[in-house]
Amino acid sequence: xxxxxxxxxxxxxxxxxxxxxxxxxxxxxxxxxxxxxxxxxxxxxxxxxxxxxxxxxxxxxxxxxxxxxxxxxxxxxxxxxxxxxxxxxxxxxxxxxxxxxxxxxxxxxxxxxxxxxxxxxxxxxxxxxxxxxxxxxxxxxxxxxxxxxxxxxxxxxxxxxxxxxxxxxxxxxxxxxxxxxxxxxxxxxxxxxxxxxxxxxxxxxxxxxxxxxxxxxxxxxxxxxxxxxxxxxxxxxxxxxxxxxxxxxxxxxxxxxxxxxxxxxxxxxxxxxxxxxxxxxxxxxxxxxxxxxxxxxxxxxxxxxxxxxxxxxxxxxxxxxxxxxxxxxxxxxxxxxxxxxxxxxxxxxxxxxxxxxxxxxxxxxxxxxxxxxxxxxxxxxxxxxxxxxxxxxxxxxxxxxxxxxxxxxxxxxxxxxxxxxxx
Amino acid sequence: xxxxxxxxxxxxxxxxxxxxxxxxxxxxxxxxxxxxxxxxxxxxxxxxxxxxxxxxxxxxxxxxxxxxxxxxxxxxxxxxxxxxxxxxxxxxxxxxxxxxx
Numbered sequence: 001x002x003x004x005x006x007x008x009x010x011x012x013x014x015x016x017x018x019x020x021x022x023x024x025x026x027x028x029x030x031x032x033x034x035x036x037x038x039x040x041x042x043x044x045x046x047x048x049x050x051x052x053x054x055x056x057x058x059x060x061x062x063x064x065x066x067x068x069x070x071x072x073x074x075x076x077x078x079x080x081x082x083x084x085x086x087x088x089x090x091x092x093x094x095x096x097x098x099x100x101x102x103x104x105x106x107x108x109x110x111x112x113x114x115x116x117x118x119x120x121x122x123x124x125x126x127x128x129x130x131x132x133x134x135x136x137x138x139x140x141x142x143x144x145x146x147x148x149x150x151x152x153x154x155x156x157x158x159x160x161x162x163x164x165x166x167x168x169x170x171x172x173x174x175x176x177x178x179x180x181x182x183x184x185x186x187x188x189x190x191x192x193x194x195x196x197x198x199x200x201x202x203x204x205x206x207x208x209x210x211x212x213x214x215x216x217x218x219x220x221x222x223x224x225x226x227x228x229x230x231x232x233x234x235x236x237x238x239x240x241x242x243x244x245x246x247x248x249x250x251x252x253x254x255x256x257x258x259x260x261x262x263x264x265x266x267x268x269x270x271x272x273x274x275x276x277x278x279x280x281x282x283x284x285x286x287x288x289x290x291x292x293x294x295x296x297x298x299x300x301x302x303x304x305x306x307x308x309x310x311x312x313x314x315x316x317x318x319x320x321x322x323x324x325x326x327x328x329x330x331x332x333x334x335x336x337x338x339x340x341x342x343x344x345x346x347x348x349x350x351x352x353x354x355x356x357x358x359x360x361x362x363x364x365x366x367x368x369x370x371x372x373x374x375x376x377x378x379x380x381x382x383x384x385x386x387x388x389x390x391x392x393x394x395x396x397x398x399x400x401x402x403x404x405x406x407x408x409x410x411x412x413x414x415x416x417x418x419x420x421x422x423x
Numbered sequence: 424x425x426x427x428x429x430x431x432x433x434x435x436x437x438x439x440x441x442x443x444x445x446x447x448x449x450x451x452x453x454x455x456x457x458x459x460x461x462x463x464x465x466x467x468x469x470x471x472x473x474x475x476x477x478x479x480x481x482x483x484x485x486x487x488x489x490x491x492x493x494x495x496x497x498x499x500x501x502x503x504x505x506x507x508x509x510x511x512x513x514x515x516x517x518x519x520x521x522x523x524x
Contacts, residue, residue, distance in 0.1 A: 100503045194482045207480050234497070236487040237480070305467040308460070316441060323442075325518055327507030331443055339443060340456055343434070344464075346441040347457065360467055362477035367470070369478060401456050402463060 003027050003163040007220045010166060011068035014059075021055040021071030021115070024166065028073045030119050031164040039140045041149075041158035043078045044086050046121040054115050068223060070113030075165040076150040077153045078119040079126065080106050083201035085116075089202045090134040092333040093322050103200025104232045105169055105211050114226060117165050120155025124335050125315065126171060126204035128152050129179050129407050130397050133337040138394055141183060147391040150180030156214050157184035167215040167224060171201060173208045174307050175386070175411025177327075181214055182386035188214040189221040190411075194239040196225070197232030205314035222246035255289035260379030264300035265410060271389045278385055285383075293379050299371045302364055307412035308405055309361040316345030332397050340401060386412050427465070428459040 002010065002024050011139035013019050029048045036042055051073070078088050081099040089095045102110070110116075123133040131139040131154025139154040141147040142162040149158050156178035170177040172190040189212045196211040202211060213224035229243040261282065266275060286292055319342055319346030324330040334342070348357035350400025375382060388409055397404045432483045438445050445453065501514050510517040 097507055100506065101497075153524075194484075237482050237484065239482065240484075249456060302467060302470055305464040309464055309467065320442065325508065325510075325516055326504075334443070336449075339445070339449070340453060340460070342441050342443065343437050343453055343457060344460060347437050347461065350437065350440060356468065357464070358468070359477060360472060363472035363475040364467060365469055365478040366475050367472070369481075383515050402459050405460065405463075408427055 001027060001163060003031070003166060006217050007072060007166060007215065007223055008068060010072055011070070014062060014071055015064065021058045021073075021154055024071070025051050025055040025073050025115060025117070028164050029273060031162055032118075035162050036164070038135050038145060039142055039149075039158050039162060041121055041139050041162070041164065042118045043090060043121050043136050043155070044087055046085070046118055051115055051117055058113055058115065067112035069109065069227060071115065072113075072166045073115045073117045074109060075118045075120050075156055075159045075168045076106060076116065077156050077168070077170050079120050079122060079171050079202045079204075080119075080169065081202070082106055082116070082119065085119065087202070088120065088136070089125050090122045090136055091335070092135040092336070093324075093328045094202075094289050095135070095329065096230065097327050099200075101200065104197035104234060105228050106200065107230050109169070118159070120153070120159060120168065123152035123176075124338055125202070126152040126173050126176055126209075127315070127317065127335075128404070129175060129411075130392065130404075131155065131180070132394065132398050133335055135333075135335065137233070140394065141391050143185065144391070146393060148386070148394055148397070149184070150183035150391065152176040152180075153188075154180045154184075154212065157181055157186055157188065160184070160186045160214060160216060167213060167220055169224075169228070170214045170373055171203045171204075171214055172210050172212055174311055175408050177212050177214060178386045179408070180409050183391040186214060186216060187218055187221055188212065189218075189225065189302075191225060191229070192239070194237050195229050197230070197235040197238045199232055199234035199238075203314075205311040205316040206318060207314060208311065209263030219247065219250055222250055230318040239354070253289075253339055254285060256283075257290045257381065258293055258379040259285055259290050260293050260295050260375055260382045262295055262297040262375065262382060264297055264301070264385065265384045269388050269409070270385055273390065274385055274387070278383065282383060295375055295378060297371055297375055299364075303352050303368075303412050304409055306361045306364045306368065306406065307408070308344070309357050310365070312341040313348045313358050313361075314345065316342045316349065336403075337398075337401070364393075387411070427458065427461055429454045429461070433457075 006257055080103040081087050083102045087099050117239040121136055121139045125135050128151045131151035139149045141149045142158055153170030153176045156170045159165040161184040177188040177190050191212045193210055213221045215221050226246050231240050322328055326363045371413050431450050434450050505511045510518050
């Protein structure tokens with residue numbers, strides 16, 4: 001299958017005319033035809049005639065100098081604004097919303113010649129870790145359809161695992177790229193805040209939201225990030241730091257790299273099979289010349305409370321704009337999970353409770369930054385689990401709101417500080 | 424701070440601030456859920472944050488300016504701006520009256 005190849009292998013094959021963009025795009029639609037309904041990964045599938053016509057055009061215009069993404073099919077989490085293409089954020093509030101402009105990340109991919117195949121299912125507004133909090137029906141894990149795909153970027157992860165797309169752009173606030181990437185067995189990168197423009201991204205929690213790649217390999221993610229990262233005049237929080245050539249850093253040599261293993265992340269609550277897999281990975285890194293360093297990060301226990309105070313606070317403010325007047329449906333269309341998050345956030349920001357909750361959480365955020373700075377002064381990278389358990393059964397998390405929140409215990413620890421993480 | 428038990432009136436007040444209209448059933452359910460979730464989050468009170476400065480953003484960027492000129496590429500036509508609205512009148516959005524006669 002062509003879609004088993006990495007992006008750079010696909011790009012090389014296209015240039016040598018071993019196969020065409022039409023061939024790759026055809027494979028995507030065959031897979032969608034076969035598995036699309038069952039997995040429920042898509043909210044909107046782009047009409048295949050449109051995509052194939054575009055692929056043919058790309059095949060005709062390809063030269064030696066075209067981008068490696070030229071003619072490569074991709075999907076977007078339905079949190080990205082796409083001109084003239086319905087964008088829902090998986091919520092009935094936006095079920096008929098047709099955007100008037102393009103998100104920066106989408107525009108950059110179009111400019112590179114990549115081909116959009118679909119807009120993907122997710123937890124509405126990013127509110128969830130299982131792609132069950134969606135008004136378009138739960139998405140299913142391609143490895144076991146009785147289980148969830150993870151979330152909130154579940155649809156994009158499924159599309160890659162089930163070979164319906166070469167790559168995807170997800171969005172990570174408290175684990176939304178890493179969690180489904182881990183549960184669908186693909187590679188996802190939560191980038192440093194500000195590395196990629198958020199212009200045209202439907203906001204969940206604005207001081208946490210990050211735009212990142214999801215693909216089959218780390219090399220694919222490096223290639224994608226190189227292309228989509230960078231300062232954007234339309235997003236004042238985008239980073240002015242130069243974008244490194246990430247692909248050139250993939251030498252395969254990790255000799256002497258110090259890998260920190262925070263012991264708090266491997267305690268009670270971590271599934272034994274997941275722990276075993278991480279141990280195997282750690283041993284592998286060690287055999288390649290890396291040094292393993294056990295360290296302690298005692299703030300661990302406070303991660304979830306901090307995230308679930310700041311995230312809902314920001315989302316209650318961001319979602320206040322949905323009044324059904326300029327676009328979208330009324331506020332009674334929010335799902336119970338989204339209403340709950342709006343209510344938690346409104347409470348944490350309300351007079352009399354602001355100091356005890358929101359302000360306290362923002363102070364804790366400072367302490368977390370210090371703790372990570374300390375940890376990263378003694379090692380180069382940290383190795384941690386993404387999820388505490390294997391994928392849950394469909395419906396299991398939705399019945400208990402607190403259990404639903406607790407599933408994010410590891411991923412939420414990495415979002416509010418200036419740090420990137422990958423699965 | 425002891426774990427707070429949310430009453431129906433508490434939830435009604437928060438819903439009003441959040442501009443959400445909730446049914447009696449929803450009010451009851453959310454009262455229970457808020458008690459459990461906020462109860463869990465309250466463990467943050469045990470953290471010593473005396474004298475710690477708050478972090479509200481992590482970019483370190485301040486005063487990001489642009490030239491004070493109109494960027495026509497980002498302007499929507501009136502027709503386009505109104506294209507998703509359910510209720511328009513003579514090129515305007517129609518909103519509920521905010522003043523009584």
